Amino acid sequence: MDRKVSVLKFGGTSVGSGERIRQVAQIVARQAQQFEEDFPAVVVSAMAGVTDQLLRITRSITTGEFEASLREIDALNTKHHEAAEVVTSSPEEHSQLLATLEEAFTRFERDIERLRAARSNADELPLRTAAVASWGERLSVLLVAAAIRACGVPSEAVREEVIIIEMPRGEIPYVPGTVIGAEPLEAETRENAARLVAPLLARRVVPVMAGFIGRTHDGIVATLGRNGSDYSAAVIGAALDCKEVAIYTDVDGVLTADPRIVPNARLLPYLSYAEAAQLSWFGAKVLHPRTLVPLADRDVPVRVRNTFRPQTDGTIVGPVGEQQSAAATAITVRRHLALITVESRHLFGASESVEQIFSLAARANITPVATCSSSGQHLAFLVEEKAAASVVKLLQHDSENWKVTSRGGLAACACIGSGFTSNPLSPARAVTALAREHIPLITQGTSNQAILLVIQDRDSERALRALHRELVSPVIPLASRRRSYQKRREARLAQVNCW
Numbered sequence: 001m002d003r004k005v006s007v008l009k010f011g012g013t014s015v016g017s018g019e020r021i022r023q024v025a026q027i028v029a030r031q032a033q034q035f036e037e038d039f040p041a042v043v044v045s046a047m048a049g050v051t052d053q054l055l056r057i058t059r060s061i062t063t064g065e066f067e068a069s070l071r072e073i074d075a076l077n078t079k080h081h082e083a084a085e086v087v088t089s090s091p092e093e094h095s096q097l098l099a100t101l102e103e104a105f106t107r108f109e110r111d112i113e114r115l116r117a118a119r120s121n122a123d124e125l126p127l128r129t130a131a132v133a134s135w136g137e138r139l140s141v142l143l144v145a146a147a148i149r150a151c152g153v154p155s156e157a158v159r160e161e162v163i164i165i166e167m168p169r170g171e172i173p174y175v176p177g178t179v180i181g182a183e184p185l186e187a188e189t190r191e192n193a194a195r196l197v198a199p200l201l202a203r204r205v206v207p208v209m210a211g212f213i214g215r216t217h218d219g220i221v222a223t224l225g226r227n228g229s230d231y232s233a234a235v236i237g238a239a240l241d242c243k244e245v246a247i248y249t250d251v252d253g254v255l256t257a258d259p260r261i262v263p264n265a266r267l268l269p270y271l272s273y274a275e276a277a278q279l280s281w282f283g284a285k286v287l288h289p290r291t292l293v294p295l296a297d298r299d300v301p302v303r304v305r306n307t308f309r310p311q312t313d314g315t316i317v318g319p320v321g322e323q324q325s326a327a328a329t330a331i332t333v334r335r336h337l338a339l340i341t342v343e344s345r346h347l348f349g350a351s352e353s354v355e356q357i358f359s360l361a362a363r364a365n366i367t368p369v370a371t372c373s374s375s376g377q378h379l380a381f382l383v384e385e386k387a388a389a390s391v392v393k394l395l396q397h398d399s400e401n402w403k404v405t406s407r408g409g410l411a412a413c414a415c416i417g418s419g420f421t422s423n424p425l426s427p428a429r430a431v432t433a434l435a436r437e438h439i440p441l442i443t444q445g446t447s448n449q450a451i452l453l454v455i456q457d458r459d460s461e462r463a464l465r466a467l468h469r470e471l472v473s474p475v476i477p478l479a480s481r482r483r484s485y486q487k488r489r490e491a492r493l494a495q496v497n498c499w
């Protein structure tokens with residue numbers, strides 16, 4: 001095919017109803033019809049709330065609350081059928097869509113039956129749960145492809161997982177209401193995409209693919225982890241050698257803070273890969289933290305855009321960010337954290353044990369969110385609060401040489417921006433912003449991209465607003481201040497000369 005390809009990924013709110021799916025279809029159709037634009041390959045999430053609903057169903061089934069699960073399955077059925085009423089235009093397309101949905105629901109119910117049968121088999125439950133959770137995306141591809149066809153553009157739902165995955169090693173524990181986060185395999189996914197997607201692109205048929213899920217060589221389905229559809233779009237984009245990955249969501253792009261907490265947050269037109277990675281790691285839900293992994297090495301830009309305001313340009317995430325300034329680029333907050341402190345019972349030895357401490361945590365599938373401080377005698381790091389008890393147990397069990405303590409109820413505010421972190425006055429400005437609001441600082445950490453302030457979780461929203469107000473508001477860089485001073489001076493002198 002002569003045109004380059006771009007991946008367009010639409011999140012849960014973007015496909016949250018039949019009307020919204022029609023808006024999505026118009027965006028895709030417009031891009032497909034404009035020959036100067038890249039040809040679209042579409043990746044979609046489940047309709048908003050559907051993955052939560054599917055996981056509630058799996059819980060009810062495993063606890064034997066079958067009535068509750070039937071009610072949820074009914075609601076799910078109604079939601080997709082209501083959307084189907086709106087997305088097609090011709091009676092033939094409509095009845096074809098209904099038939100495909102019926103068939104999909106029959107297969108979905110078969111997976112529900114399998115889960116029910118595996119109820120008392122803890123080994124099978126994680127995989128049976130993943131199979132049920134995959135149906136949100138599998139159903140929405142059917143609706144979205146039908147809606148694109150209704151706009152007069154050939155489109156097909158890809159009814160097979162494009163991403164080839166590898167299951168986590170070792171025993172997979174069953175945690176009710178959660179899904180397995182599997183690893184995509186790059187070379188195998190590229191081969192699979194060439195088999196499933198390239199022929200459609202060659203015929204100029206818009207492929208609509210399920211985000212979030214993949215399957216192993218043996219055909220076992222699992223997910224890339226909660227909120228993983230941004231990441232799956234990036235994996236598919238890399239496999240298709242795409243020119244750009246557009247993440248269509250419900251805000252104008254990446255903003256200087258979460259607009260639900262800071263209403264006057266402003267749009268960032270550019271963001272570097274490194275800044276965006278920090279931003280998502282420290283809590284900005286707008287991008288899944290791993291989204292940039294398959295793309296940054298290839299210099300493929302990610303554009304974050306608003307489905308409901310497609311005329312706006314959004315944010316481009318690429319090798320370079322906004323012009324560096326002494327202001328912070330963005331502030332985020334990652335909530336529900338605990339600070340684990342490991343103290344050597346002898347005066348030294350903690351630093352030699354860092355590797356052992358982190359590999360013990362990794363064995364329990366726990367990734368530290370950040371390391372805050374260390375000395376010869378201690379090491380302090382943040383983990384998600386729900387993992388804290390098992391980290392403490394594991395570390396205490398494994399050595400008599402350490403005293404391990406945990407402090408929960410914490411949050412980490414990240415003040416992001418490479419210009420900001422390189423300014424020696426920035427840490428003091430950040431701490432002062434909190435002090436002005438009487439927000440106690442528990443501890444802090446720094447990297448090249450961010451200054452991290454650990455506070456009590458209950459203060460997190462207030463802290464975010466205070467830090468945004470004090471650190472993000474435009475600071476005129478010294479060079480341009482100097483230029484404007486020069487200009488003012490020249491203007492004054494010019495006036496003097498007139499006399």
Ligand code: ADP
Pocket residue numbers: 010011012013014045227248249250251253254255256257258259260283284285286287330
């Ligand atoms: P989708 O369903 O499209 O994947 P998400 O809910 O996962 O959307 O992500 C979009 C949401 O991310 C926005 O509605 C916004 O509230 C939140 N968000 C958090 N931090 C930021 C930020 N810095 N910039 C933009 N949005 C943010």
Ligand code: ASP
Pocket residue numbers: 011012045046051052136212225226227228229230
């Ligand atoms: N539907 C999945 C979830 O809710 C993936 C996603 O939307 O990103 O976790």
Ligand code: MG
Pocket residue numbers: 011227230285286287288
């Ligand atoms: Mg998302």
